Amino acid sequence: MIDIEILEKSDVEITLILRGVPLEYVNAIRRAAIEEVPTMAIDYVVFYDNTSALSDEIISHRLAMIPLKSELALERYKHPEECRDGALTDGCYTSLYLEAESGPQEELVVYSRDIKPQDDPDIVPVNGEIPILKLGPQQRVVLEAWARLGRGKEHIKWSPATISVLTYIPKVIISADRCTMCGLCAEYCPTKAITIRAGEIVVDESKCTLCRQCVKVCGSEAIDLSWRKDEYKLRIESSGALSPERIVSEAMLQIRKKLVELREQLDKVFSTKGVST
Ligand code: SF4
Numbered sequence: 001m002i003d004i005e006i007l008e009k010s011d012v013e014i015t016l017i018l019r020g021v022p023l024e025y026v027n028a029i030r031r032a033a034i035e036e037v038p039t040m041a042i043d044y045v046v047f048y049d050n051t052s053a054l055s056d057e058i059i060s061h062r063l064a065m066i067p068l069k070s071e072l073a074l075e076r077y078k079h080p081e082e083c084r085d086g087a088l089t090d091g092c093y094t095s096l097y098l099e100a101e102s103g104p105q106e107e108l109v110v111y112s113r114d115i116k117p118q119d120d121p122d123i124v125p126v127n128g129e130i131p132i133l134k135l136g137p138q139q140r141v142v143l144e145a146w147a148r149l150g151r152g153k154e155h156i157k158w159s160p161a162t163i164s165v166l167t168y169i170p171k172v173i174i175s176a177d178r179c180t181m182c183g184l185c186a187e188y189c190p191t192k193a194i195t196i197r198a199g200e201i202v203v204d205e206s207k208c209t210l211c212r213q214c215v216k217v218c219g220s221e222a223i224d225l226s227w228r229k230d231e232y233k234l235r236i237e238s239s240g241a242l243s244p245e246r247i248v249s250e251a252m253l254q255i256r257k258k259l260v261e262l263r264e265q266l267d268k269v270f271s272t273k274g275v276s277t
């Protein structure tokens with residue numbers, strides 16, 4: 001039976017315990033969170049003026065790496081596969097504008113909050129405090145940037161997950177018959193998952209990282225270290241483009257979409273070969 005527990009949750013991070021779910025499924029969700037879930041990112045920049053010390057290419061790259069709010073974009077813009085030809089195709093792109101100029105005696109830091117949406121007020125940087133470049137006295141930058149939906153597998157700038165990790169849930173069993181209470185396992189355990197209190201060995205499996213130090217130092221072979229079957233911890237941290245729970249649910253949708261496409265292709269092959277299913 002499948003059981004899902006939310007271990008931790010914040011605006012940018014979620015940790016789930018998935019029970020009764022095979023490793024392959026959880027790993028597919030982990031990978032899809034990084035590679036398959038679409039978000040908006042700047043992909044095309046037109047410079048009208050740039051007298052800063054940085055080249056157009058460096059500024060473009062920095063702009064591209066600024067996460068953009070994408071919750072509404074997933075319903076509003078065409079899928080990445082329809083927008084890859086480099087042309088500013090209808091329904092793919094939204095435009096943002098940046099204009100900054102420093103005075104004769106001043107230096108000016110240009111931040112992500114200076115990027116203004118031109119036609120979609122919902123597509124803006126997730127954080128206004130990201131520095132983009134510093135203008136020296138009397139320097140100027142004016143540009144128009146075009147953002148579109150893309151996927152992390154095309155370029156990491158489109159990945160909504162900054163962290164997506166799967167970990168096993170440890171199982172530490174100490175045999176009372178074999179244990180001599182030498183205390184070495186507690187001494188060498190780097191996370192204090194094993195401690196000795198009032199002459200008793202206490203194990204906190206949630207702290208265990210499966211490093212096997214305890215097993216190596218135990219001369220009595222008293223420790224059985226393994227992990228729980230079909231029980232995994234999935235931790236996803238968002239760039240802010242999508243909520244962490246949306247990333248998990250979109251990852252599953254993307255996997256389902258791929259399987260449906262695969263099934264359709266398979267059906268076509270079977271029907272051309274006269275194979276009935
Ligand atoms: S190292 Fe082995 S024998 Fe020593 S306390 Fe730990 S489990 Fe017991």
Ligand code: SF4
Binds near residue numbers: 170189193210214215
């Ligand atoms: S595997 Fe490592 S972290 Fe886990 S109990 Fe043993 S020493 Fe501690």
